[in-house]
Amino acid sequence: MEMAFVVPVIAMASAALIWAIGKRFPRRGAEIGVGAMVAVLLGSLLVFFDTIRHIGADPDFHGFERAVTWMNFGPDSTLELGFHVDGLTAVLMVVVGFVALMVHLYAASYMKGDVRVTHFFATLSLFTASMLNLVLANNMLQMLLGWEGMGICSYLLIGHWWEKHENSSAAIKAFLTTRVGDVGFMFGIFVLFWAARSFNVAQINEMAAAGDIARGTLTVAAVLLFCGAIGKSAQFPLHTWLPDAMAGPTPVSALIHAATMVVAGVYLVARMFPVFDNASDIALDEVAIIGSITMVIAALLALVQQDLKRVLAYSTISQLAYMIGGLGVGAYTASVFHIWTHAWFKALLFLGAGSVIHAVHSNNMTDMGGLFKKMPITSITFIIGGLALAAFPPFAGFWSKDELVTGAYEAATHGSTAGMITFIAMMLTAFLTACYVARMLALTFFGAPKYDEKHVHPHESPRLMTYPLIALAVLAVAGGWVGIPGDLNQFGTWVHYGEEHAAFNPMIAIASTGLALAGFAVGWAIFRLGRVKVDLQRTALAPFYRLLLNKYYLDEIYFRGIVRPVRDGLSRAAYWVNQHVLDGVVNAAGIVAVKSGTFAYRDVDQGLIDGLVNNLARFAGLAGDKLKFWQTGNMQRYAAAMFLGVATLVGAFAFFRF
């Protein structure tokens, strides 16, 4: 555990190494990435088990911290470079390490023969390194470093195939949209630094918990930090970048959605939870409400998408909203537990989707269908992932989701309005989730083939792609068992925040599972069995359906309301200012510089200084020229001068009587 910092360094070194010498390898750098990720996973597991051992030995274990001073600015302001390991960190490290390894392995096959494989793997490794840095960071600025590192890596990876304009647009959109939130995050850091005179996370949390920071300040900081989480974790209203981010290669989507990037926002709230918890109620209620809104609208959107990856993207938004909502109602352990289980099944679903897309050469579910027999491994693992997502017992998703719903229920019964809203939203989302999962599975794997059977011959993907699927499928089933309620609940001892652990409530479990079953049945009936044949366009739901198809017109609103005014108005004004004012200033400065340079050279250096030296020399020459005539060569004159001199001296001595 004392050497935990090695783990992100390995990933970082891997990125550097791939960039430097990756091209010379037969797989063009993929083997370095995979090798490094094996080391990262092993390191993460070592840290994880060591941490568990510490927690087992000492229930009050608050984490291990080690840091060196990075820079000093001012008497009481130090920026450190260090790491902090506790249960939350260790759990996240395992998630990142495992998913990153699976993604690297999978991508080694998936991206084979791509034009920029080397670049791809280097960026993938850097992405992992950034996330690990964020997770391990002991101070907020270092967190920001990892945070922005992921921002730039996601930009590079989403725009990996930048030859297509829409891909590079999606990359820019992802970057800029998350940047809106990042501003909030940065100001949150500033506020906390101003209040606590420290960037250190543990110290800030301690001060927040001890009440050393004013409640109002904490509230402001919490709201600002949550802005960052909204951007990074794609919550309403900044969720629009995530579906577009599907433009990137599928392994990237898996990495972004399961282990890194979007989880960072949830992690941030979890890491800074004492700040939220000790702020006024607005802070956590806001978190809960945003989560509730997002989980429902994203689940609804997932119902109408044709693109398989977009369905998964919206499901990610929805599931992240579950975690956010869970944090909002104080179900801390449950939320982190959901990060843990979600990572397994979401990575599995994305990699499975990649396998399907690889086979049929299309993202659209209208080009799939009937793949179950052609791709058995992909299909079975994908279905396991889907069932975990829909939260059926005993799959992983069930355990974490049940804890979350129970947490929200507890909050609601304690009279929290936000808790009530969250509880209702979660129940509704449970239904909707199962419904779109059923639709997705039915359209993709069952029914008659809808792809062009003459040209497309789907077949199972190579082993390098299916093995990660199997490994993840195992975890998608068993990964939740570490959190089975009761005495076996290990997860609650690993990660906890002093909150009352919500007891297992069979009624809630039955109700949510029942809703999920109902949703699945409805979805299956409509999309597989065709029992209900409705043309939504003709029913009373038509306007609603159109609203969903257009994603609530949010993209449109952002384009008309923000992008266009900025692009056509502000940008033009900025351009004018740039051309006329800034360039004028710069040009003026340049002209002044040239003028003063000329003056310094011609007048001062050449004229004054050189002139002085030259004139001195000229004077000496001139004087010599005139005075040389005194030297006539007549020896007797010299002698006369000498006698004169002697006579003068003698006269002087005699006169002054020396």
Add this chain to the structure above:
Amino acid sequence: MPLNWILVLTTFLFCVGVYGVLARRNAVIVLMSVELMLNAVNLNFIAFNGVVGDDRLIGQVFALFVIAIAAAELGVGLAIVLLIYRNSFTVSLDEVNLLKW
């Protein structure tokens, strides 16, 4: 013999020498005038030694040194005059201005 008489004599001799050096054109006469000045000085040395009554005879010793050095000087001087005469067939100092810029 009173000291003053001697001093008057030596001053007269010295002045004759100075005049010879500054005014005469013939290089040989100039050299002879230098000799006059030196000998005036020698006389002074001896006279003052007598006045002071120094048993070690330092004045006389100095006079001997001056005579010896004057001989050497005269040798060099005459050699130069001889060479000048060989080159330019004159010993008139007006016409010899080699020590010029």
